[in-house]
Amino acid sequence: MATAVQVRTPVARRTVPRAVRRKRLLVAIAEHSVLIVLAIMFIAPFVFIVLTGLMTNAQSLTSNLWPQPFDFHNILEVFKEAPMLRYAWNTFLYASLATLGLVLSSVPVAYALACLRWKGRNLVFIGVLVSMMLPPQVTVIPVYVMFAHLHLVGTIWPLVIPNWFGDAFSIFLLRQFFLTIPPEYADAARVDGCGEFRIMVSVVVRLAKPAIAAVALFSFLLCWNDFWGPLLYTLDNPAHWTLSVGLAQFRNLYTVNWNLVMAGTVVFMAPVIVLFFFAQKAFVEGITLTGVKG
Amino acid sequence: MSTAPAATREPYRLPPVSPARRSAKRKAAWRRRLTVLAFMSPWIVGFSVFFGYPLIDNAYLSFTHYDLLSNPVWIGLANYKYLFGGDSEVWPAVSNTLWFLGIAVPLQVLFAFGIAVMVSRARAGAGIFRTIFYLPTLAPTVAATLGFVFLFNPGTGPVNTLLSKIGITGPLWFQSPHWAKPSLTLLSLWGIGNAMVIFLAAILDVPKHLHEAAELDGAGALRRLWYVTLPTISPVILFSIVIAVIAGLQYFDQAYVASTVAPPGAAGGAGDSSVTLGYPDGSTLFYPLLLYQQGFSYFNMGYAAALSMLLLVVSLAVTLLVLRNANRWVHAQGEGR
Numbered sequence: 001m002a003t004a005v006q007v008r009t010p011v012a013r014r015t016v017p018r019a020v021r022r023k024r025l026l027v028a029i030a031e032h033s034v035l036i037v038l039a040i041m042f043i044a045p046f047v048f049i050v051l052t053g054l055m056t057n058a059q060s061l062t063s064n065l066w067p068q069p070f071d072f073h074n075i076l077e078v079f080k081e082a083p084m085l086r087y088a089w090n091t092f093l094y095a096s097l098a099t100l101g102l103v104l105s106s107v108p109v110a111y112a113l114a115c116l117r118w119k120g121r122n123l124v125f126i127g128v129l130v131s132m133m134l135p136p137q138v139t140v141i142p143v144y145v146m147f148a149h150l151h152l153v154g155t156i157w158p159l160v161i162p163n164w165f166g167d168a169f170s171i172f173l174l175r176q177f178f179l180t181i182p183p184e185y186a187d188a189a190r191v192d193g194c195g196e197f198r199i200m201v202s203v204v205v206r207l208a209k210p211a212i213a214a215v216a217l218f219s220f221l222l223c224w225n226d227f228w229g230p231l232l233y234t235l236d237n238p239a240h241w242t243l244s245v246g247l248a249q250f251r252n253l254y255t256v257n258w259n260l261v262m263a264g265t266v267v268f269m270a271p272v273i274v275l276f277f278f279a280q281k282a283f284v285e286g287i288t289l290t291g292v293k294g
Numbered sequence: 295m296s297t298a299p300a301a302t303r304e305p306y307r308l309p310p311v312s313p314a315r316r317s318a319k320r321k322a323a324w325r326r327r328l329t330v331l332a333f334m335s336p337w338i339v340g341f342s343v344f345f346g347y348p349l350i351d352n353a354y355l356s357f358t359h360y361d362l363l364s365n366p367v368w369i370g371l372a373n374y375k376y377l378f379g380g381d382s383e384v385w386p387a388v389s390n391t392l393w394f395l396g397i398a399v400p401l402q403v404l405f406a407f408g409i410a411v412m413v414s415r416a417r418a419g420a421g422i423f424r425t426i427f428y429l430p431t432l433a434p435t436v437a438a439t440l441g442f443v444f445l446f447n448p449g450t451g452p453v454n455t456l457l458s459k460i461g462i463t464g465p466l467w468f469q470s471p472h473w474a475k476p477s478l479t480l481l482s483l484w485g486i487g488n489a490m491v492i493f494l495a496a497i498l499d500v501p502k503h504l505h506e507a508a509e510l511d512g513a514g515a516l517r518r519l520w521y522v523t524l525p526t527i528s529p530v531i532l533f534s535i536v537i538a539v540i541a542g543l544q545y546f547d548q549a550y551v552a553s554t555v556a557p558p559g560a561a562g563g564a565g566d567s568s569v570t571l572g573y574p575d576g577s578t579l580f581y582p583l584l585l586y587q588q589g590f591s592y593f594n595m596g597y598a599a600a601l602s603m604l605l606l607v608v609s610l611a612v613t614l615l616v617l618r619n620a621n622r623w624v625h626a627q628g629e630g631r
Contacts, residue, residue, distance in 0.1 A: 027515075028415075028417060031412055031415060031416070032416065032417075032418075034412065035409075035412050035413065035416060035423055038409065038427075039423060039426045039427070042426050042427055042429070042430060042484065043426060043429075044452075045430070045438075045441050045442065045445055045484065046429070046430075046433075048441075048444075048445055048452045049441045049444070049445075052444065060450070061450065062450060063449070063450045063451075063452075063454075063455045065452055065455060065456075105336035105337075105340070106336075108332075108333040108334075108336065109333065109334055109336055109337040111333055112330055112333035112334050116326075116329070116330055116333065118326070118327070118330045124334070124337075126617065127341060128337070129613075129617060130610075130613055130617070131341060131345045133536075133540055133609070133612075133613040133616070134606065134609050134610065134613060135540065135543050135544035135582070135605060135609055136544065137544055137546075137582050137585050137586075137602055137605055138349070138352070138602050138605055138606045138609065139344070139345060139348035139349060139352060139602075140585075140589070140602065141348075141352055141355060141589055141595055141598050141599045141602060142347070142348035142349075142351035142352050142355065142599075143344060143348050144589075144590075145351075145355075145362065145595065146343075146348070148362060162340065162344045164336070164340075165336045165337065165339050165340025165341075165343070165344065166336040166337040166340045166341070171337065196329050196333070200333075221432070224434065225434035225435055225436075227434075227435055227436050227546075227547040227550075227551070228546055228547060231550070232586075232590060243434070243436075244434060244435075244436040247436050247437065247440065248436050248440075248550075248551050248554065248555070250440075258444050258447075258450070261440060261444065262440075262441070262444060264440075265437040265440050265441055268434055268436070268437045269432075269433050269434065269437050272432045272433070272434065273429065273432055273433075276429070276432050280425070283428075284424075284428075284491060287488055287491045287492060287495075288491065288492065288495040
């Protein structure tokens with residue numbers, strides 16, 4: 001890196017007048033200050049949530065901002081007040097089963113849309129886009145009625161099962177990524193007599209590992225954070241509540257103390273944020289994948 | 295692809311195509327079709343069972359009275375008449391959602407873009423800034439909403455406490471009909487991380503030589519932003535607006551949680567049908583909440599189906615509008631490869 005810079009310096013450079021340089025410096029300082037202020041505002045909610053989560057009952061009724069003393073007891077109290085472990089297990093079950101099914105079912109579909117040539121492919125792709133863009137509320141009533149007839153309302157299965165039949169957004173993302181893989185790889189395998197299934201597994205999937213990881217990660221998070229689905233299907237059966245539903249009831253059913261509610265919030269947020277710091281690269285790559293032309 | 299014409303030209307393959315070869319070819323074509331079918335099968339099942347059939351069934355249910363317990367009863371256009379004439383909650387719900395689409399969505403896009411531009415220009419710590427601005431997106435919506443309801447609670451919340459320290463009496467935020475939607479907007483601005491990261495990647499992807507050319511011509515930073523960066527990343531901006539509009543049309547979770555949790559001394563669980571969604575004064579009763587309330591609190595499934603038909607028409611219009619310009623943002627590769 002350093003050498004590259006040095007190579008460039010001998011080239012005659014325009015000297016920048018001092019006034020311009022000073023103006024640039026001031027603009028940079030101004031911009032950085034705005035950024036720092038905004039960054040503080042973005043962090044502040046987390047800080048206040050954690051601080052309140054560590055306050056004593058009495059203190060959380062006052063408007064003091066700093067806990068005196070720190071009451072780490074609250075975190076344990078949350079698990080005692082509500083079956084948080086049960087909620088967490090339900091959430092984990094939902095998120096992991098849904099993600100597993102979503103990856104297993106979406107990869108072949110995306111493969112067929114990106115790497116196989118057939119009549120009607122673009123039409124089907126438009127179908128995928130349409131089902132991706134319409135709000136879930138558009139189909140929610142018949143789907144709910146369907147699961148009610150199957151006696152599955154009150155369990156997490158209505159949330160899991162649809163994911164085993166391809167998820168439009170994941171299909172879209174994976175297709176976009178598969179298209180960037182040079183078709184020569186697959187063609188070479190075809191010439192060698194490799195079947196399509198094996199090409200998908202041992203050529204395309206292997207090359208698309210980062211994209212698949214990103215899709216799985218997003219799916220897991222989306223399910224972990226999902227509220228609409230669990231609210232709809234599990235509300236009547238507290239044994240199947242996820243963290244979202246459980247926490248939404250928290251303030252109402254168990255306590256009026258903000259410190260416990262905030263401690264619960266911290267317990268809910270923490271795993272996701274820890275996960276993020278472990279998989280930051282996959283996150284950023286994945287998001288970028290969604291926005292930039294594939 | 296077919297080798298038939300070439301075969302006729304070559305003397306040593308005079309017999310055109312043997313029946314055996316033809317049937318082999320046909321077999322291969324069938325095999326290929328079956329392969330595609332096999333690969334597509336999850337989607338075919340999923341699309342028909344969880345999308346195609348529900349759409350049709352929904353249209354049917356919208357003409358019935360249905361409470362899930364007894365069979366649907368055909369009542370003709372009564373649901374639609376009530377929707378467009380009788381139901382006094384429809385227009386407030388529609389206008390709440392329009393408010394969100396007209397004010398919160400543009401603010402989100404502008405805010406995300408502004409932050410992305412500033413982060414892209416940062417000389418130090420761009421990675422840290424990116425992480426900080428992205429982090430709130432990860433917070434589960436329920437947790438984030440609970441957090442915000444607490445932060446902005448008028449009694450002991452830190453926001454009003456801090457405001458009073460500089461001599462401002464804060465509003466009632468989530469408890470005020472005038473401030474509830476702006477409070478939700480603030481919450482949504484806190485979660486613009488995805489759009490910000492997408493913008494940032496797009497801005498950093500703008501070819502350097504374009505900037506250099508503009509700079510040589512004497513364009514300052516602002517004019518380069520306007521004449522170079524903006525046109526180059528416009529597909530990404532369009533994409534983000536589309537995503538934000540779609541999310542705005544189905545905006546539910548935050549409003550639901552806020553309206554069940556924000557009332558002072560909130561009683562009754564979120565599942566309690568006595569809970570008034572849209573607290574305070576229906577100011578957060580967005581269209582999807584109305585739909586939920588009719589369908590799953592009152593079990594007016596038929597009427598809720600009619601409500602969702604209206605949502606379908608609107609979102610289909612948005613979707614088609616987008617798809618018509620799809621080649622501007624989707625990598626729609628057809629016969630090219």
